[in-house]
Amino acid sequence: MIQKRAPIATALFYLMAACFLVLFGFPFVLMLTMSVKSMPEYMAGNYWGLPQKLYFGNYQKVLLSKFNIYFLNSALVALISVTVTVVVASLAAYVFAKMRFRGSGALLLLFVVGMMIPVHTTLIPIYQLTRRMHLTDNLLGLVGPYVSFGLPVAVYILTSFFKDIPKSIQESALIDGASQFRVYRTIMLPMSTPAISTVAIFNFLYFWNEFIFALTLINSSSKKTLPLGMREFYGAEAVNIPGVLTAILIGSLPVILFYMFAQERVINGLAAGAIKG
16 A cells, blocks of 8 residues: 655655755856846846846857857867767776676776875876877867776776676677677677766766866867866956856756756666665
């Protein structure tokens, strides 16, 4: 018999949900309303209210600047880094989970320890290494640091997921003549789609918003990523608060939309890992 939730508990649940909606939704609503206000209206004191007249000049100013270049640079770096991270992490996780060899535990521990290394302690070595490889002021120079900091979490999640896949499936395929790589490609990857989606989404959010490596390794304005571009745009339009909030809104939209469409896969991946663990 299914127990019905008490009316008071239901009311408290919806009240708490409404509070969270207001708390986390208000900044987005504020940016949206502020982006269609003109600077004179903002200076007149209309900070919180709806715009008296829709003004799209802020979008025009942002899109006619170098914002499109920054946007494309971030998209290119994030997509390449996510692809490399997922491929390398899934291959390493398959080896750690399904192939036993001497030192595998120590190698996996090294990946896990990588999650504890502060980013700022690696800036000087990474800069020197990137300069020697002639990749400073190059978008490809960001891929290495991004992948290196994305791998520890990715390997840990995928290894835990691969370990929970029955070993009999792998053994049956090997007996039928399949190679280890074919087992990985045709069996493990399709069965681990929720975990791979979770890894890809979390890493994409990190790569898209990353600032410190881009600031250290990129100098040219035409090669700056979106966080650096926003910093530059804010320096030029610091007084124009509606314009700055419009730039932040446009820069946040890909992350918001990406997560809205992919949140079900993230939840399924986390739930599957929790249930199997």
